Amino acid sequence: MKYVDEYRDARAARELMRAIRAAVTRPWKIMEVCGGQTHAIVRFGIDEMLSGQVTLIHGPGCPVCVTPLETLDKAIAIASRPGVILCSFGDMLRVPGSDGDLFAVKSRGGDVRVVYSPLDALAVARANPAREVVFFAVGFETTAPANAMAAYQARRLGMRNFSILVSQVLVPPAIEAILSSPDCQVDAFLAAGHVCTIMGVEEYVPIAEKHRAPIVVAGFEPLDILQGVHMCVRQLEEGRAQVENQYTRSVRADGNRQARKMIREVFQVVSRKWRGIGEIQHSGLGLRPEYATLDAEKRFGVESMVADESHECVSGLILQGLKKPVECPAFGTRCTPETPLGATMVSSEGACAAYFRYRREAAAAAARINQRT
Amino acid sequence: MSHDFRLNCPVPAAGPATIQIGHGGGGRMMRSLLDRLFFPAFSNERLDTKHDSAVMRIGAQRVAFTTDSYVVSPLFFPGGDIGKLAVYGTVNDLAMAGARPAYLSAGFILEEGLPIKTLEAVVGSMRDAARVAGVELVTGDTKVVDRGKGDGIFVNTAGLGIVPNGVEISPQRIRPGDAVVLSGDLGRHGIAIMSVRASLGFETAIESDCAPLWQPVSTLLGAEIAIHCLRDLTRGGLASALNEIALDASVSITIEETSVPVCEPVVAACEVLGLDPLYVANEGRFVAFIPPQHVERALEILRENALTADARVIGVVDDRGQSVVRARGPLGNLRIVDLLSGEQLPRIC
Incomplete structure (x- = not known):
């Protein structure tokens, strides 16, 4: 299939591997901050191919994984209320909260529905005017424009039975936090291609300069990742620390202006807690005051819920x-x-x-x- | 970032206390329900073979017996409907034991308020499918449940088939070195169903592959191909079928991912939805485990039948002891093809 097969071509992969091997003079550590890239790296064995030359480290790139425990507890509490329909992306349903997951709520009679788009949740709200419909808005910058659009339309249509539980996080503050950590072992970053398709690449420039760390925006196919690694390695070996774009077939320097405008219309930058990491300053999005009536946390009185994470898991x-x-x-x-x-x-x-x-x-x-x- | 990192996560409660959707998904959750509850409770020689059908001797005749329930939503989808599935699904389970499908029962659980016209359409479809599959529907049952307690129509069918003398097909007959032959391309049924689910709203020309499989199986048997095992690919797809076989036969299996045929619209839908075609449902495909000396002839025979024209060898049975399914990817690496936990869940982004 076009745009898939040519990016999984074994011969081209071997050539890129040769180029990486030829360029590397010492072992480098490169972190990807995108679950899709992590998945591809492990599935196609890219980390094994690079073994001995480059270590790939898997950063906090999965929005499901970094959603804090208390946000899950809030979703579970809201979904357990009679009369509520909770709409969510599929992979949030099996994530454990303090006591069970959304699948368990569903099996106890809660109305939990998988949607592919937040606009589908809006349609559910329109079709069920007597029910409270809550959309669980999880994700990085990639999901933010569509989630913002749902809030924008709900407000414009004056919908009273629709609200949003927001758990929206941002990639650059996470990269900054990791680079600022005294334990940081990362030499360079692969930035997530689809996040940059929305946001562009400009916000990464000061991070790369400040921390002397190359940042290469990369796609998700094996050849994208290998080429991204090659571009990182070249910068490291040449002593450069710049932002480069491997994923030019999707990412423009200024991103998608319409999408960014929609995000700004609905959301403002807030500090957010990351599961397993802790609070990171200015690392997420929350609803602007004009959209406060759509805030599910306020509507259902779960703002103050907190959850203690146990010390079992690393x-x-x-x-x-x-x-x-x-x-x-x-x-x-x-x-x-x-x-x-x-x-x-x-x-x-x-x-x-x-x-x-x-x-x-x-x-x-x-x-x-x-x-x- | 705060300096007092809390590098931890919660310990959730062990196994669910209630039945969840994933228990019916053909993955690890279902396997665990079977292994912990059903198999120990009902254990006997025939059940313990864990094949698609139980094979028994009645007098001088060997018969295969199987049952399956159909709860598909929506009831009508591109390329089929619940009635057609209820006939073909059960005759295919018989065919996978090498049995010629002969008789079916049908149990209908109908929801109050179901339009009679809908039921007529389903019954008409079952009649036609039975004719195509060469089976008679010889007994049945009808129950009606209150509105809201069903999903229009649920159908259960049980099937009885005749196993020809000398035919021995079961996971336990699989040997290291056997070729894994796949009868056709993957994922059509699952994608066809997803395309018409209300919440998805994508369009595709893909139709379900729903079809009866006895004919190609019978041609192979007629040509004296030594089929060691057969398994039709249903929910959970090729990956789940191979994992079940690997567990039940105590063998490892390696497939070449680039040899597995998937048509372009299915690849495209899977890319968009974040699904792996190896796990997407089929209703008219099977895998056959065939000793190497018979493979060439088997492929010739299968390719003469329109239903299995795309048949090919996709892998090989490795060794005994372990029960692992591996796939060699396009870049040459080996990875595990695992049983999914429950249903395949669409990704966030």
């Missing part, structure tokens, strides 16, 4: 790239997709789930080593 270290999934003693033994200890094992884009799904054997070997040591 997904925080994994999300920061300080540990690999197979280095966790619970990985593949006590922690599996059916009995997840943390969100990185639940979402299909989570690093632990990707390793479990494609590398169970390596995982089992690692677990045996962990048990011995």
